[in-house]
Amino acid sequence: xxxxxxxxxxxxxxxxxxxxxxxxxxxxxxxxxxxxxxxxxxxxxxxxxxxxxxxxxxxxxxxxxxxxxxxxxxxxxxxxxxxxxxxxxxxxxxxxxxxxxxxxxxxxxxxxxxxxxxxxxxxxxxxxxxxxxxxxxxxxxxxxxxxxxxxxxxxxxxxxxxxxxxxxxxxxxxxxxxxxxxxxxxxxxxxxxxxxxxxxxxxxxxxxxxxxxxxxxxxxxxxxxxxxxxxxxxxxxxxxxxxxxxxxxxxxxxxxxxxxxxxxxxxxxxxxxxxxxxxxxxxxxxxxxxxxxxxxxxxxxxxxxxxxxxxxxxxxxxxxxxxxxxxxxxxxxxxxxxxxxxxxxxxxxxxx
Amino acid sequence: xxxxxxxxxxxxxxxxxxxxxxxxxxxxxxxxxxxxxxxxxxxxxxxxxxxxxxxxxxxxxxxxxxxxxxxxxxxxxxxxxxxxxxxxxxxxxxxxxxxxxxxxxxxxxxxxxxxxxxxxxxxxxxxxxxxxxxxxxxxxxxxxxxxxxxxxxxxxxxxxxxxxxxxxxxxxxxxxxxxxxxxxxxxxxxxxxxxxxxxxxxxxxxxxxxxxxxxxxxxxxxxxxxx
Numbered sequence: 267x268x269x270x271x272x273x274x275x276x277x278x279x280x281x282x283x284x285x286x287x288x289x290x291x292x293x294x295x296x297x298x299x300x301x302x303x304x305x306x307x308x309x310x311x312x313x314x315x316x317x318x319x320x321x322x323x324x325x326x327x328x329x330x331x332x333x334x335x336x337x338x339x340x341x342x343x344x345x346x347x348x349x350x351x352x353x354x355x356x357x358x359x360x361x362x363x364x365x366x367x368x369x370x371x372x373x374x375x376x377x378x379x380x381x382x383x384x385x386x387x388x389x390x391x392x393x394x395x396x397x398x399x400x401x402x403x404x405x406x407x408x409x410x411x412x413x414x415x416x417x418x419x420x421x422x423x424x425x426x427x428x429x430x431x432x433x434x435x436x437x438x439x440x441x442x443x444x445x446x447x448x449x450x451x452x453x454x455x456x457x458x459x460x461x462x463x464x465x466x467x468x469x470x471x472x473x474x475x476x477x478x479x480x481x482x483x484x485x486x487x488x489x490x491x492x493x494x495x496x497x498x499x500x501x502x503x504x505x506x507x508x509x510x511x512x513x514x515x516x517x518x519x520x521x522x523x524x525x526x527x528x529x530x531x532x533x534x535x536x537x538x539x540x541x542x543x544x545x546x547x548x549x550x551x552x553x554x555x556x557x558x559x560x561x562x563x564x565x566x567x568x569x570x571x572x573x574x575x576x577x578x579x580x581x582x583x584x585x586x587x588x589x590x591x592x593x594x595x596x597x598x599x600x601x602x603x604x605x606x607x608x609x610x611x612x613x614x615x616x617x618x
Numbered sequence: 619x620x621x622x623x624x625x626x627x628x629x630x631x632x633x634x635x636x637x638x639x640x641x642x643x644x645x646x647x648x649x650x651x652x653x654x655x656x657x658x659x660x661x662x663x664x665x666x667x668x669x670x671x672x673x674x675x676x677x678x679x680x681x682x683x684x685x686x687x688x689x690x691x692x693x694x695x696x697x698x699x700x701x702x703x704x705x706x707x708x709x710x711x712x713x714x715x716x717x718x719x720x721x722x723x724x725x726x727x728x729x730x731x732x733x734x735x736x737x738x739x740x741x742x743x744x745x746x747x748x749x750x751x752x753x754x755x756x757x758x759x760x761x762x763x764x765x766x767x768x769x770x771x772x773x774x775x776x777x778x779x780x781x782x783x784x785x786x787x788x789x790x791x792x793x794x795x796x797x798x799x800x801x802x803x804x805x806x807x808x809x810x811x812x813x814x815x816x817x818x819x820x821x822x823x824x825x826x827x828x829x830x831x832x833x834x835x836x837x838x839x840x841x842x843x844x845x
Binding site: 308311312313338339340342343344345346348350352354355356365366369370411412415 | 737739740742743744745746747748749750753757758761762764
C-alpha cells in the first residue's frame with residue numbers, strides 16, 4: 267500500500283494541514299485525542315471532504331481539489347473498524363457480516379465468507395442478534411464485516427480503546443491474523459504506544475492537526491520512553507511456566523525468569539517496564555529481586571532526560587532506562603557487561 | 619344511550635378512510651422532509667422547519683382558509699386540477715388533504731426524533747461498506763427510523779380522526795360524503811334535540827382513538843424489546 271495525502275481542513279478553531287507519503291501494509295497513526303487522527307481517517311474514507319489538497323492511494327486519485335475529484339465513500343473501497351463496533355442493530359450477526367460482501371462486485375470478492383467465519387470463530391454466533399454479544403464478540407463481528415467488504419485498505423480507528431484490557435489482548439491476534447491472512451493492508455489509529463508496537467511497523471505521529479514525526483513503532487516507543495510515565499515496555503515472549511513454590515519459573519530464550527503470576531498457558535507474552543530494571547556493574551552479593559540477569563550492552567540512546575540501555579540477554583533484547591549520571595558511574599558503554607535486577611512482581615502477563 | 623344511525627356509521631367509515639388516506643399520503647413526504655432536516659445541510663433549512671411546523675401553531679380554520687385559497691376553483695393548484703377535470707373542494711379528497719396538512723408536523727417531528735437517534739457512525743459504516751446513499755437510506759435509516767415511523771403514523775392517524783377546523787372549511791359538512799365524526803358531533807351538538815346522539819358518536823371516537831394509541835404502544839414496546 268502506498269498512500270499520499272496532502273490535505274487542508276478547517277473546523278472552526280481546529281485546522282488540520284498535512285502532507286505525507288507512507289508505504290507498507292502495517293501503518294500506524296499515533297497521537298493524543300484532538301490531534302486530528304479521526305479527521306484524517308474520515309477524509310481518507312471519503313466521509314469528510316478536505317478544503318483542499320490531494321489523496322492518492324496506490325496512485326489512484328481519491329480526492330483532488332485541483333482536478334475536482336472526490337470519490338464517494340462507497341467508491342473508495344476503504345473499510346473502517348470503528349472505536350465503537352457500529353454494528354447494525356436491526357440485523358443479526360450473519361447479515362451484518364454480509365452487508366459489505368453483498369455490495370462488493372463479484373469480481374472483487376477474494377475473501378470467502380466461510381473461511382473468515384472460521385478464522386474469527388464466529389460460526390456459533392451467526393444467527394444471534396448483535397445486541398446480545400459481548401464487547402469482544404461485537405468487535406470481532408465488526409472486523410469480519412469490514413474484511414468481507416473486500417477493501418483495498420482497512421482503517422482501524424482506535425478499535426481497542428472501548429475494550430477492557432483482557433478483551434484488548436484477545437482481539438489483537440485477530441486483528442493481526444485476519445489482515446495478514448487475507449492480505450489487506452491497514453492503517454491503525456491509536457493513542458497507545460503498546461498497541462502501535464504490536465500492530466504497526468511505520469508510524470505517523472500527529473499533534474494539533476499536523477504531522478510531527480514519521481518513524482517506526484519501535485523507534486517511537488524509544489523516543490517516548492523519557493517522557494512516558496510507564497517508560498518503555500519490554501515485550502517478553504515466555505514459554506510455559508512451572509510452579510516453583512511461591513513463584514513460577516518461565517523459560518525466556520536461553521535464560522529463565524521468575525514471575526509471581528501464572529499464565530496458565532503454554533506460551534505467553536509479558537510486559538516489563540524499562541523503569542523496573544535496575545542495573546549493576548558487578549554481580550551483587552545479595553539482592554531481594556528474584557531475577558538477576560547477566561547482559562551485554564548493545565547500544566545507548568537518549569530519550570528526554572533519560573538514557574535507554576539496550577541489552578542482549580540470553581538471545582533476547584531488554585531495554586532499561588537510567589539517568590546519564592548512572593551511565594557515567596557504571597561505565598556503561600556498548601559491549602560492556604551489566605547485571606539487570608528485576609523483581610518477580612514487576613512482570614505483567616498479557617491476557618490472551 | 620341512543621343507537622348509531624346510518625349517517626353515524628357513514629361518519630365513522632369516512633373518518634377512518636380519511637385518517638388512513640391522510641397518513642399514507644403523508645408518509646413518503648414526511649420521511650423525505652425528516653431526512654432532509656436531519657441529515658442534509660442546506661441553506662434555508664430553518665425556513666423549511668418553520669413551514670413544516672406552521673400548521674401546528676396556526677388555528678386549523680386558518681389552515682383551512684389557506685387551503686381553500688390554494689385548492690379552490692380559481693386557486694393556484696385548484697385551477698390546475700380543475701383543468702384536468704378533478705374537483706377538490708367539498709369532496710373527500712379535500713378532507714384528506716386538510717387532515718394531511720394539519721397532521722404533517724406531528725409525523726415529521728416523530729420521524730425526526732427517530733432519525734436523530736440513529737448513530738451517524740452507522741450511516742458512515744454503511745457508506746464505507748459500499749452502500750450508496752439511497753441504499754443506506756433503505757437498509758439502515760428506514761429500518762432504524764421504524765419506531766419514529768410508527769409513533770408519527772399513529773399520532774397523525776389520531777390527529778386526523780379529530781380534525782375539524784380545516785376540514786369543515788375545505789370539505790364542508792356533507793353527510794355521507796365529507797362528514798367525519800367531529801363534523802357529525804358538531805352537527806348533533808348544534809341541534810338542541812340530538813345531544814344523546816352526539817354522546818354515542820363521542821364514545822366511538824374515544825374507542826377508536828384509544829385502540830390506535832394502544833396499538834402504537836404495543837408496536838413501540840415490541841420494537842424496543844427487539845433492540
